[in-house]
Amino acid sequence: MCAGRAGLRRLGPAGGNAASQTHGTPSIPRRSRRRKSIAIAYEPGQGDGVEPQRPRWEPRDWQEQLERIREMRRNRDAPVDEMGVQKCYDSSAPPQVMRYQVLLSLMLSSQTKDQVTSAAMLRLRQRGLTVDSVLQMDDATLGQIIYPVGFWRNKVKYIKQTTAILKQKYGGDIPSTVEELVQLPGVGPKMAHLAMDIAWDSVSGIAVDTHVHRITNRLKWVQKETKYPEETRVALEDWLPRDLWREINWLLVGFGQQTCLPVNPRCSQCLNQDICPAAKKH
Structure with missing residues (x-):
């Protein structure tokens, strides 16, 4: 956002500048005692210390697209609904243990289907x-125990390293900020935002995984095409109302698992086929 124009320069003390007031220095004669009145037109917000509001960009048809996706997700029968991270922890365990299990399930879920993550978490529990x-x-x-989750060898290493840090630095609990969570081995921004939501009941940002990244680009919910999920998160948070941030991950992940598939999306079954910018390409 461009800053507003700097305020008008204030005139010095009456009688000229500092140099003209020095003893023995003649003042510069004025050409005219009367100055013309100049009308200055301010743009809204300028000159009063308030920056002008820029028009907020919004994608075309996004509200109707969102309502139709909600309708398609009404049955809540996608893998994420039945075996997602929010279903993987022991709800009867002490809060600190529950939060640890949430973080662990998120670490296991990276590039792994929900069914595989759920089974691995059950064996661990x-x-x-x-x-x-x-x-x-x-x-x-x-x-x-965790095999065959994706990249299981690396995840063994990350889980052991992160768990040791949690024991030594956080008394066995998990951090309560995104900034601290992403410093843990094997924990990325998407996991951190989901951990804040599920473990701490705090909406810190939009959790963007491959499904959210893919679908929002297809729907043109970003002004310019993004290459990486983190770019997509920043672009979405710039315009999407904050009260939708929690819903958008769950909604689009399930939609991506059932309809808007990575390859050969089922456009003929999608209620948005007439208002989806990508529908004609598939």
């Missing part, structure tokens, strides 16, 4: 999933 139990577990055992 059957062994008593806590910070201490994971620290006492050797890498080979942890790997056997």
